[in-house]
Amino acid sequence: DAGITQSPRHKVTETGTPVTLRCHQTENHRYMYWYRQDPGHGLRLIHYSYGVKDTDKGEVSDGYSVSRSKTEDFLLTLESATSSQTSVYFCAISGTKAGGYNEQFFGPGTRLTVL
Amino acid sequence: SQKIEQNSEALNIQEGKTATLTCNYTNYSPAYLQWYRQDPGRGPVFLLLIRENEKEKRKERLKVTFDTTLKQSLFHITASQPADSATYLCALDEATDSWGKLQFGAGTQVVVTP
Numbered sequence: 517d518a519g520i521t522q523s524p525r526h527k528v529t530e531t532g533t534p535v536t537l538r539c540h541q542t543e544n545h546r547y548m549y550w551y552r553q554d555p556g557h558g559l560r561l562i563h564y565s566y567g568v569k570d571t572d573k574g575e576v577s578d579g580y581s582v583s584r585s586k587t588e589d590f591l592l593t594l595e596s597a598t599s600s601q602t603s604v605y606f607c608a609i610s611g612t613k614a615g616g617y618n619e620q621f622f623g624p625g626t627r628l629t630v631l
Numbered sequence: 632s633q634k635i636e637q638n639s640e641a642l643n644i645q646e647g648k649t650a651t652l653t654c655n656y657t658n659y660s661p662a663y664l665q666w667y668r669q670d671p672g673r674g675p676v677f678l679l680l681i682r683e684n685e686k687e688k689r690k691e692r693l694k695v696t697f698d699t700t701l702k703q704s705l706f707h708i709t710a711s712q713p714a715d716s717a718t719y720l721c722a723l724d725e726a727t728d729s730w731g732k733l734q735f736g737a738g739t740q741v742v743v744t745p
Contacts, residue, residue, distance in 0.1 A: 547730060549732075551735075556639070556737055557737060558635070558720065558735040558736050558737035558738060559720070559722075559733075559735040560735070561732060561733070561734075564730060564732060566730050572730070574732065575734075606674050606675075608674075610731045618731045619677035619680060620665075620677065620731070620733065621677070622674030622675050622676070623674055624673060624674055625672075625673070625674055
């Protein structure tokens with residue numbers, strides 16, 4: 517596996533509480549992504565980062581914020597968790613290759629349950 | 632609206648046969664398309680990438696075709712083995728910027744029986 521870890525791996529929380537998920541990479545890749553995966557929807561991009569302090573919104577960013585203060589860490593924060601944010605969250609990284617076409621390497625995922 | 636469609640029904644196939652999976656897209660102009668494998672409880676793993684100007688790509692027992700006229704990619708697993716049982720995801724990138732943002736289909740589960 518590419519050097520990507522996610523923490524925590526499992527979390528149960530209550531509606532209205534803030535939650536922060538961490539993605540850590542040891543590959544020194546420039547690009548990092550947060551996805552959520554729900555049955556029938558596939559992976560949907562929440563936020564992504566193209567460098568330290570450079571982030572942007574993806575397809576389903578409402579209710580989420582991110583930060584990247586170091587190349588190796590990308591944090592996803594649920595500002596006030598809701599039951600609709602119960603999901604499996606995946607972090608991915610991507611490097612730079614000739615032609616700019618990059619495969620993504622995924623972390624093991626975090627299963628989040630919001631009660 | 633934009634859609635990426637993969638067969639939602641599981642594909643059950645006998646060992647040794649060829650599995651063929653379909654990825655159809657609507658209202659996208661992908662610069663390239665990727666296929667990933669996902670095992671239960673794990674993150675997706677990259678398998679193959681094919682560019683818009685390529686018709687076919689092969690890697691060992693895997694073959695991908697890309698038809699931009701039909702807006703379709705086919706993914707073939709030849710001489711399938713029980714270890715090939717997994718969910719296979721297609722993903723496309725329109726490459727409107729260089730950030731590598733992918734749009735994923737929901738995946739098709741493949742079950743290979745001995």
